[in-house]
Amino acid sequence: MSDFAALNTALSGLLAHRKASEVTGQNIANVNTPGYSRQRIDLTASASGTVPAVWARSTTVGNGVDVVGQTRIRDEFLERRFLAEQATSSSLTRQAQTLSRVEAVFAEPSDTALAAQLADYWAAWDDVANQPSSEGARSSLLERGTTVVEAFNRAATELGQLRDAAAQQVTTTIEQVNALAARIADLNGSIRNATAAGLSPNELSDQRDLLVNELSTLVGVTTRAGEHGTVEVAIGGTSLVTGNRAERLQVADLPAAPPNAADPTSLVGWGQVQVQWARDGYPVTLTGGEVHGLVQAVNDVLPRHLDQLNTLSVTLRNDVNGLHATGYGSDGGTGRDFFSATPAGPPYIGAAAGLALSSGPDGVAGHPEWIAASGVATPVGNQDVSVAQQLAALHDSPSGVDAAYRAFIGRLGVEAQSVSRRSIIQDAVTHQVDTQRLAVSGVNIDEEMVNLTLSQHAYNAAARVLTTIDSMIDTLVNRTGLVGR
Amino acid sequence: MTIQRVPTTQAGRLMNANLQSTYSRLVDLQDQMASGKQLRRPSDAPAKVVDALDYRAQLRRSEQFERNSQDAQGWLQTADATLASVVSYVQRARDLTLQAANGSQNANGRQAAAAEIRSLRDGLVQLANTTYQGRSIFNGTAVGDTPAYDASGTYTGDGGTVMRSVAPGVQVQVNVTGPEVFGASAGGPSFGGNLFEVLTRLADDLAANDPSTAGTALTALDGALDRVYGVQASLGARSKRVDDVLARSAEVNVEIRGRLASIEDIDLPKTIIDVKTQELAYQAALQVTAKVIQPSLLDFLR
Numbered sequence: 001m002s003d004f005a006a007l008n009t010a011l012s013g014l015l016a017h018r019k020a021s022e023v024t025g026q027n028i029a030n031v032n033t034p035g036y037s038r039q040r041i042d043l044t045a046s047a048s049g050t051v052p053a054v055w056a057r058s059t060t061v062g063n064g065v066d067v068v069g070q071t072r073i074r075d076e077f078l079e080r081r082f083l084a085e086q087a088t089s090s091s092l093t094r095q096a097q098t099l100s101r102v103e104a105v106f107a108e109p110s111d112t113a114l115a116a117q118l119a120d121y122w123a124a125w126d127d128v129a130n131q132p133s134s135e136g137a138r139s140s141l142l143e144r145g146t147t148v149v150e151a152f153n154r155a156a157t158e159l160g161q162l163r164d165a166a167a168q169q170v171t172t173t174i175e176q177v178n179a180l181a182a183r184i185a186d187l188n189g190s191i192r193n194a195t196a197a198g199l200s201p202n203e204l205s206d207q208r209d210l211l212v213n214e215l216s217t218l219v220g221v222t223t224r225a226g227e228h229g230t231v232e233v234a235i236g237g238t239s240l241v242t243g244n245r246a247e248r249l250q251v252a253d254l255p256a257a258p259p260n261a262a263d264p265t266s267l268v269g270w271g272q273v274q275v276q277w278a279r280d281g282y283p284v285t286l287t288g289g290e291v292h293g294l295v296q297a298v299n300d301v302l303p304r305h306l307d308q309l310n311t312l313s314v315t316l317r318n319d320v321n322g323l324h325a326t327g328y329g330s331d332g333g334t335g336r337d338f339f340s341a342t343p344a345g346p347p348y349i350g351a352a353a354g355l356a357l358s359s360g361p362d363g364v365a366g367h368p369e370w371i372a373a374s375g376v377a378t379p380v381g382n383q384d385v386s387v388a389q390q391l392a393a394l395h396d397s398p399s400g401v402d403a404a405y406r407a408f409i410g411r412l413g414v415e416a417q418s419v420s421r422r423s424i425i426q427d428a429v430t431h432q433v434d435t436q437r438l439a440v441s442g443v444n445i446d447e448e449m450v451n452l453t454l455s456q457h458a459y460n461a462a463a464r465v466l467t468t469i470d471s472m473i474d475t476l477v478n479r480t481g482l483v484g485r
Numbered sequence: 486m487t488i489q490r491v492p493t494t495q496a497g498r499l500m501n502a503n504l505q506s507t508y509s510r511l512v513d514l515q516d517q518m519a520s521g522k523q524l525r526r527p528s529d530a531p532a533k534v535v536d537a538l539d540y541r542a543q544l545r546r547s548e549q550f551e552r553n554s555q556d557a558q559g560w561l562q563t564a565d566a567t568l569a570s571v572v573s574y575v576q577r578a579r580d581l582t583l584q585a586a587n588g589s590q591n592a593n594g595r596q597a598a599a600a601e602i603r604s605l606r607d608g609l610v611q612l613a614n615t616t617y618q619g620r621s622i623f624n625g626t627a628v629g630d631t632p633a634y635d636a637s638g639t640y641t642g643d644g645g646t647v648m649r650s651v652a653p654g655v656q657v658q659v660n661v662t663g664p665e666v667f668g669a670s671a672g673g674p675s676f677g678g679n680l681f682e683v684l685t686r687l688a689d690d691l692a693a694n695d696p697s698t699a700g701t702a703l704t705a706l707d708g709a710l711d712r713v714y715g716v717q718a719s720l721g722a723r724s725k726r727v728d729d730v731l732a733r734s735a736e737v738n739v740e741i742r743g744r745l746a747s748i749e750d751i752d753l754p755k756t757i758i759d760v761k762t763q764e765l766a767y768q769a770a771l772q773v774t775a776k777v778i779q780p781s782l783l784d785f786l787r
Contacts, residue, residue, distance in 0.1 A: 031493055103526045109537045109749065119545035126549050126650065130556045131618060133629035374626075376645070381628040383620065384645050389656075395546055396653055402542055410535040413527025420528055431502060435495065442492020449782040 005063070006469045012064030013462030016043055019067055021455040027443045035210030037072040037441040039202055044068050070200045078437035080223060083213065085430040087220030087288025092423035094293025095301070098166065099416035102305055105158045108409050114151045115409075118316075118402055121148045122395035128373050129388040133330065133381075138368035142357065145338065149355050152313045156306060156353035160270075163302045167273050170294045171251045173218055174275060177291070180215045181233070181246040184208055188230040189244030195229040205229060219249075219275075220288025236285025238277070248278035270306070272299045306352070308408050313352040316401040319394055327372030327387030332380035336362050336370055493781070500774040507770050511763045517751050518760055524749045533748045540745040547738050550651055554731050557649040560659035561724040563617045568666070568717050571612050572710065578605050578684060579706045585691055586699035599691035606684040610634050613663060623663040633663045638681025640664060651730045657723055666716050668709060676705045683709065 023041050030036040046063040107113045124141040131137045187208040194201040212233060215221055219235055226232045226243060233241040240247050254272045273295060275284045286292040317339040324338040340358040357365040364370045375386035394400045517523050527534045581598045584590060590598065613623055614632040623633035624642025633642045640663045647660040664670070664679065671678030674686035676698070687702045 099528070100526070103528060106527075108527060109524065109534055109541065111541075115538050115541065116545065119542055123545065123549040123552075126553060130553060130649070131620075133620065134618075376626070379628055379643070382626045382643070382645065383629060383647070384626040385647075389648065389650055392549075392650065395542065406535050406538045406542075409527050409538060410531050413529075413531030413534050416526070416528035417531055435499075438492055438495060438498075439490045442490075442494060444490060445493045446782040447490075449786060453786065 004473075007466065007473075009062070009064035010462050010466040010469060012046065012066070014459060014466070016041075016065045016067050017455045017459040017462060021452055021459070023070060024448050024452045024455065028445065028448050031443040031445060033206075035206050035213070036443070037074045037202075037206055037209075038443045039070055039072055041067050042069045042071060070202060072202050072205060073441055075437055075440040076225075078433065078440060079209070082430070082433045082437050083216040083221060083223065084288070085426070085433050086213065087216045087292075089423070089426045089430040090217045090290045091220070091288045091293040091296075092419065092426050094290050095296055096416070096420045096423040098162070098293070098297040098301055099412070099419055101162055102159070102301070103412060103416055105155055105162070106409065106412070114148075114155070115402065115405060117144070117148050117151050118405070119395065120144050122392050122402075125388050125392035128371065129385040129392060132373045132383045132385050132388065135368060138371050138373075141371060142364065142368055145357055148316075149339070149357060152309070152316075152352045152355045155309055159302055159306045159309065160353070163270060163298055163306075166294050166297045166302070167253075170273055170275070170291060170298065173291050173294065174249050174251050177215065177218050178246075178248050180211055180218070181241050181248070184211050184215065184231075184233060184241050185244045185246035187211070188226070188241065192228040192230050192243065201229055216289065218289050219284075219286060219291045236287060238282075238284070249284060250276050250278040250281075252276050252281070270303050305412070310351040312401055312405055312408065313355045315404055317351070317355065319397075319400055320391060323387055323391050323394075324372050326375070328374040328377050328380075328382075329370040329372050330374075330381045331369055332377065333362075333370060334372060334377070336364060336372060338364055338371075496777050500770070500777050504767075504770050504774060507763070507767045511760070511767050514756065514760045514763055518756055521751055522749055523751045523756075530748075537745060537748050540741050540748070543741055544738060544745070546653070547734055547741075550653075550734060551731065553649045554651045554727050557651060557657055557659045557727050558724065560617055560622060560647070560649075561720050561727070563615060564622055564661060565717065565720055565724070567612050567615045567622070568713055568720070571609060571666070572713055572717075574605050574609050574612070575680070575706060575710055575713070578602055578687075579703065579710070581605075582687065582699050582702050582706060585696045586703060588696060590696070592694050595691045595694055595696065599688040602684055602688040602691065606638070606681050606688070607636075609667075609684070610636065610638060610681060613667060622660060623666060625660065625662045634667075634681065638679065638685065640670060640679070651727055652734060655730060657727055659723070661716050661720070666713060668712060676701045680709045 020041050020043075023039050027038050043065050046066040048061070048063050108115060110116065121141075121144045124137075124144040127137045128134075128141050187204055191201040191204050191208065194204065208231065212221065212223060212231065215233065221233050221235055221240065222237075224232045224234070230243055231241070232239055232243075240249075252274045254274055275286060275291060275295065276282060277284060286295060320339055321337045325335050328334050329336065337358040340356055340360075340363065357363065359365040362370075373388035374382055374384040375390075376382060376384045395402055397403065516525075524530055524533055524537060581602055585595060585598055613634045615622055620629055621627075621631065621633045621642065624631055626645025626647060627642040631641055633640065635641050642663055644662055644664075646658050648656040649659050650656050667681065668679035668683075671682055674682050674689055676683055676686055678686075683702065683705045687698070690696070690698045690702075
């Protein structure tokens with residue numbers, strides 16, 4: 001056995017254990033770094049020649065230790081599960097937030113919200129019935145009617161503002177997604193180059209994985225390991241990032257459905273938004289992430305609630321106008337409408353936003369004497385109030401606006417509560433998966449201390465071996481064959 | 486049992502998450518205490534919100550019914566007071582007729598009686614045109630400022646009914662028309678016509694020094710009195726009905742308010758205890774968090 005080879009063996013030990021303590025130092029330095037996965041070096045005993053030969057046989061014990069790699073310790077399965085759960089969680093959070101805002105638009109139960117205003121409106125009809133020739137009672141009825149109309153208009157406008165804000169946020173978030181995808185692609189490129197050159201890309205990989213996590217909260221993604229340490233990121237099965245190339249997404253506004261005049265409840269003219277691949281305009285299959293929650297809000301939740309609001313306003317308009325047209329005003333006129341629903345300007349938001357007191361040549365707005373309280377035509381200006389009392393009794397009608405509105409609020413409450421609960425549960429699940437994956441990849445200082453102690457002892461021992469071999473060589477070189485000197 | 490690896494930062498993360506959830510529950514309870522309401526949004530309790538809206542609607546409707554009832558009482562009481570005066574006038578006319586009927590008067594006496602009867606009739610016309618809130622109460626549903634009877638005792642109103650809704654599905658008629666009180670018209674002064682025509686005919690006869698019709702007049706006046714008494718009785722019955730409805734709806738309102746409060750309002754003692762408990766939990770969590778910095782192996786290695 002060669003002494004100098006033994007020196008080499010000791011040297012390899014020194015180097016390996018110094019590397020090990022460097023890695024431990026790296027772990028400890030990054031104990032609080034978000035997205036950091038603990039690293040560990042892989043040591044293998046380095047073998048001497050194992051190829052059998054007849055004359056050139058080696059009898060060495062081994063050649064020391066090799067550092068064959070520096071790996072990140074992470075559980076890929078848990079990481080992928082975390083991506084999925086996080087995407088679902090942020091989508092549900094966004095949906096819960098949308099529904100909570102819709103609840104705030106209606107603000108029930110309250111003494112000043114729409115239900116109370118409708119009740120006051122019907123009560124005003126009763127006041128007119130009590131004093132049909134009183135100018136004050138009739139003007140007060142018009143005022144209360146205006147309040148109800150304004151409540152409907154305001155609710156429709158606020159739903160419209162929520163929709164526009166959500167649509168704008170989709171665009172902003174997609175821009176963020178594109179930026180993240182580009183950075184992930186860049187990092188993939190750097191990692192591939194580093195791996196191909198035999199360098200350790202662990203820190204770059206950690207950065208890239210952190211970006212992938214962020215991407216997943218925005219738009220749910222799935223990952224697959226690519227070649228040379230790169231990662232392939234896909235949305236809905238279609239690849240977003242492959243190697244160092246990234247696709248882009250875009251947001252398209254689909255044209256609004258044309259209003260159907262025969263069915264007043266179809267008067268929702270809001271367009272839908274669609275997230276598409278920029279390359280070919282093909283729609284993206286979204287399964288989670290904030291964008292999914294926002295697109296749900298814009299395409300489903302908000303239009304659905306506006307539709308119901310529109311239906312309510314149409315019910316009110318038809319119920320009141322139907323009775324009002326059969327009545328007679330103090331001037332003897334009949335066939336007048338109380339409410340009109342003229343379409344608002346484009347974008348055509350529908351009946352609730354356009355609800356108004358009837359104006360124009362036959363409109364009651366500004367003409368309290370034209371309110372048709374009486375049910376008999378003659379004499380003109382008579383004080384019969386049967387129509388007014390029928391209108392006041394609409395408050396109790398089981399098919400009237402009030403009953404329908406209560407049912408609407410009930411449904412809104414159920415939906416909001418259900419999504420909110422799912423969101424809370426999902427957050428708990430996400431948190432649990434996060435804890436599990438960090439249990440694998442997180443740094444534990446006690447463990448690192450133990451590793452550091454081991455490396456230190458190993459280093460000391462290897463240095464001792466070096467000293468021993470050195471003194472053996474010294475003996476051989478300087479003291480052998482000095483007989484008699 | 487597998488031993489789970491616990492990274493160093495895990496304790497901090499867990500503590501943080503628990504602090505957040507404890508604190509948010511505390512803030513929620515404090516919000517309930519401050520507002521006095523446990524039902525602030527439909528999603529807090531959807532089924533209860535529908536009930537709450539229902540009760541509120543009932544209460545508002547009930548308020549309006551109360552207003553209608555008070556208006557109805559105004560009508561009925563005005564009519565009642567008027568009819569009481571009508572009765573006293575008619576009784577005076579009856580007395581005068583009795584005097585004329587027993588033949589003890591001379592021509593001058595009859596002239597004086599005729600004059601008084603005419604003035605009684607004018608007074609009765611004025612009573613017949615009593616108004617309530619600017620509207621003639623005996624003219625049915627005719628145009629607002631039309632009097633019920635003109636100066637000559639002709640009915641100028643119509644036969645319409647004035648109803649007031651005093652409870653769900655309950656309407657009470659609050660008016661009586663002129664002919665119901667004073668009788669149907671015969672077209673001119675006659676003992677078969679309405680009260681004013683009877684009095685006019687009587688006054689004309691007495692002024693013409695003809696007391697022979699006094700007996701017929703007496704019968705007619707008795708008939709008129711009976712009619713008025715009948716109307717008074719029916720008005721009294723209606724008034725009592727309105728009172729009963731008012732009393733019952735007041736009881737129902739108290740019950741509805743109680744139910745609404747139980748749905749919407751917080752149970753104050755329970756909420757106070759919950760807040761205190763939660764504050765305690767929060768403080769405990771904070772104290773434990775402060776001790777999260779545990780000793781690690783570093784403290785024990787040389």
